[in-house]
Amino acid sequence: MAAYQPQRAAVLQSPPIDVTIPYETAWVADKVVLITGGASGFGAGFVRHWAKHGATVIIGDINVNKGDALCRDINNQVTGTNKAHFVHCDVTNWQSQVNLFKEAVKLSPHGGLDCVVANAGIAGSDVMQEGKKLDAAEPPPPDFKIIDVNLTGVLYTTHLAYFWLPRNPGSSSSSIDAKPSSPRDRHLLLLGSVASLCPIAIQPQYGAAKHAVLGLFRSLRATSGLQGIRINLLCPYFIDTPIVTTPARFALAGGATGQVQHVVDAATRFVSDSRILGRALVVGPKMHLRQTSTGEWELTTPGATGSIEAAVFEPYADDWEDQDLWNRNFVRLLNGVQSARGWVGWAQDIVRAVLYGFGFGR
Structure with missing residues (x-):
């Protein structure tokens, strides 16, 4: 920690996260969270968990049936004054996102947003390496829907978040010295992927988009303190949700996928603790492992000396001190x-x- 102190004012990042230390889920209470693509997958897991612990959550999703059903189910279960609200939103459409944010502010009990989660994303068949009909006189443009949702949609969400978050009533500029129990916040959580860090051979659009989200995160965290916004990044591995297609499941056969509950846990740590700024977490399968003297991880058997059980890791744990040599x-x-x-x-x-x-x- 001593090495970190002289850099605090310039870096505007909190120290590495010790994911073995518990956090208070109660800190989520009374926050207002806007989440794109929250009608299914681990997005729906976020919504259920945060509403359960007292947050008001506004979902923006293109799937009306799933989004509306999810909110109705949650509102039948919560006992507080908080609610889950659904607003139809096509994240690739700028005006649709503008309408989502304006409606979310209206639905907010205190007239502001504490957290924006840029969660909407898709995968699927990628046309990038196909060459159909390109020899025609006027070849049709390729379908870059994956880029449109996973990158352009995230940029729209981020742009709007940087306008609305500083206008959150009762909030103050984010700081590593903030009190974690303070309900008002200014937090943007980006959803990257393990594809932000590693190549995904048969999904070039998806890999390109998620690499871009990582670049967006690393650029914004260097300046977000000027707007008083804290920004963090979540990078799930292949998680057992509908976004993992049947062909992908065949390709992953014999390995292991991550679990929704661990993604929800990592995201909740970010959302609840307002002292965490500029950090990223990777979520993968739960493993028994230990760190060697060289800093590398090795698999161990349960109960082995020095081993831990973990599904959440910080890929840039030391970047606040030794970033990008x-x-x-x-x-x-x-x-x-x-x-x-x-x-x-x-x-x-x-x-x-x-x-x-x-x-x-x-």
């Missing part, structure tokens, strides 16, 4: 070049920029 070295080299060129080099570049602005050198 190559990038830092490269930037140091660039700074060295700038220093060597000095003011003369700066003046030369300014003159070139002015001339370029007038059309010279283009």
Whole structure:
């Protein structure tokens, strides 16, 4: 922790998460959460769990039947004043998302949003590597629906979240010194995937979109403190939900999939604890393992010395201290070049920029 202190003001990230330490689910109570794509899968698991613990949840989803049925079921079970609300939303349509956020603010008991979860996502047959009818005189454009939902939809959600979250009444700028029990918050939770970190050979669109979500997260967490917003990222492995198609299940046969309950647990840690800023968690199958002296993990048998049972890991646990060593070295080299060129080099570049602005050198 000592090494972290001098960087606090600049980094605006909290220290690594010790996922073995319990958190208080009660901290979810009285929060207002907007979630896209919450009608099924682990999104529905989020909604049920958070509503159970006192949150008001607004679901934006394209599936009216599932979304409405989920909210009716939840509202028949909750005993507090909190409710689950469904609003039809096509995340690929900008105006549809605008309407979702405006309606969510109206439905909020206190007129604001404490948390936005960009959860909507799809997978499926990918046309990227197909070449059907491309030799035609006017070949039809490819279907990039996976990109539209998993990236463009997330960008729309993020853009709107950065407008509405700072306007949450009673909230203050997020900070690693915040009190975790404070009900008002400004939190954006992005849903990445293990595909944010690893290649998915037969799903190039999905992999590209989820890599982009990781890039979005890492860029925004460097500046989100300026808006007083905390941003975190969840990267589930293949989880046993309908998004894992039959062919994918054949491909995964013999291995193991993650469980919805562990994804819900990891997300709830983020949503409930307002001290967590700029962190990412990967959720996979539950395993017995231990860490070696080199920092690598190895599988063990239950009860082995030094072993733990875990399904949640932090992929960038040390990035607050040793983030992107190559990038830092490269930037140091660039700074060295700038220093060597000095003011003369700066003046030369300014003159070139002015001339370029007038059309010279283009």
